[in-house]
Amino acid sequence: MQGPGLDELVRTKKFLFFGGKGGVGKTTMAAATAVWLSDHGYNTLVVATDPTVSLSSIFAQEVGETEITPIGTERNLCGLSINPRKALGMFQSRMNTMMDGFSTMFGSELLSTPCTEEIAAFDQFVSFMGDTEHDKVVFDTAPTGHTLRELSMPFDWSGYISNQIESRRELSEVLGFVYDEGMIDDLKQEKARYDAAVKALSDTDTSSFNLVLLPEKLPIDETERAVTDLGGFGIRVRALIVNEIIPQDAIRGNAFLERRRATQERYLNDIGTRFRDIPRAEVPLFDSDIYGLDALRKVGGVLYGR
Numbered sequence: 382m383q384g385p386g387l388d389e390l391v392r393t394k395k396f397l398f399f400g401g402k403g404g405v406g407k408t409t410m411a412a413a414t415a416v417w418l419s420d421h422g423y424n425t426l427v428v429a430t431d432p433t434v435s436l437s438s439i440f441a442q443e444v445g446e447t448e449i450t451p452i453g454t455e456r457n458l459c460g461l462s463i464n465p466r467k468a469l470g471m472f473q474s475r476m477n478t479m480m481d482g483f484s485t486m487f488g489s490e491l492l493s494t495p496c497t498e499e500i501a502a503f504d505q506f507v508s509f510m511g512d513t514e515h516d517k518v519v520f521d522t523a524p525t526g527h528t529l530r531e532l533s534m535p536f537d538w539s540g541y542i543s544n545q546i547e548s549r550r551e552l553s554e555v556l557g558f559v560y561d562e563g564m565i566d567d568l569k570q571e572k573a574r575y576d577a578a579v580k581a582l583s584d585t586d587t588s589s590f591n592l593v594l595l596p597e598k599l600p601i602d603e604t605e606r607a608v609t610d611l612g613g614f615g616i617r618v619r620a621l622i623v624n625e626i627i628p629q630d631a632i633r634g635n636a637f638l639e640r641r642r643a644t645q646e647r648y649l650n651d652i653g654t655r656f657r658d659i660p661r662a663e664v665p666l667f668d669s670d671i672y673g674l675d676a677l678r679k680v681g682g683v684l685y686g687r
């Protein structure tokens with residue numbers, strides 16, 4: 382579903398995600414998609430949440446970690462590279478303020494959940510799911526395992542919060558604690574934010590979750606796990622982007638490339654049978670790495686047409 386089909390998907394959804402194993406081309410596809418959308422008149426924000434790559438490298442210009450930065454000379458493309466460590470700091474101070482009173486009343490175990498860092502990363506992400514200032518928000522998600530952990534957090538966490546709310550209410554009745562409605566309201570608001578983000582993620586009218594992979598064994602296996610895991614959260618994978626396919630016309634009798642391409646062909650067939658129901662796009666291996674607007678436009682052209 383190259384060109385028409387895939388372009389329809391990005392035109393009609395607001396939140397676009399590119400998941401997959403490390404190094405398969407998520408950042409490249411996210412950046413190329415963002416450039417294509419902005420070229421087609423959509424006011425687009427691209428957000429990198431992957432700590433291993435910054436948008437500054439791929440756009441060959443400075444892209445901020447705390448401030449949304451305009452990209453290129455277009456007025457409708459901007460980006461943000463979230464630094465997970467800074468995100469954690471921001472999250473903790475907000476939580477501390479909110480929970481200060483709560484923990485003096487009931488003890489601090491609510492704050493010491495084991496996954497504060499994952500919650501903080503997801504918290505950043507959640508704040509963009511409420512975006513009203515852009516037509517499109519494109520996410521370069523962290524590698525699969527991490528993404529899934531982030532995604533699973535709000536489920537556990539919101540369940541945890543509602544349990545806390547209930548048990549605190551009971552406890553306060555039995556033991557005569559002061560039950561502070563204001564603080565409970567803050568917690569409820571937090572929970573509502575998370576629930577809304579998770580709902581938006583699994584809402585096929587607003588979000589498109591796409592997975593990038595290479596025609597190789599490990600990325601295929603990982604993709605299969607990701608499709609299943611995401612499905613468990615009610616998230617349907619809308620498209621697979623198979624990247625770095627050796628172009629037929631580059632082989633020119635070279636036996637090494639010929640064998641490599643034959644191997645890829647086998648895996649392409651494998652992908653076809655294992656993911657029968659998921660539409661698929663193919664991107665060739667380019668003769669150079671991909672950065673800067675011109676190169677990204679080439680990739681966008683392959684994916685969505687010109």
Ligand SMILES: Nc1ncnc2c1ncn2[C@@H]1O[C@H](COP(=O)(O)OP(=O)(O)O)[C@@H](O)[C@H]1O
Nearest residue numbers: 403404405406407408409625665666667670671
């Ligand atoms: N189709 C392609 N042809 C050539 N190089 C590619 C292609 N896709 C990605 N690359 C290069 O591979 C590297 C990894 O891509 P990247 O998008 O950063 O992966 P990820 O975000 O999944 O870790 C980058 O240097 C990128 O330029």
Ligand SMILES: [Mg+2]
Nearest residue numbers: 407408431434
């Ligand atoms: Mg990346």
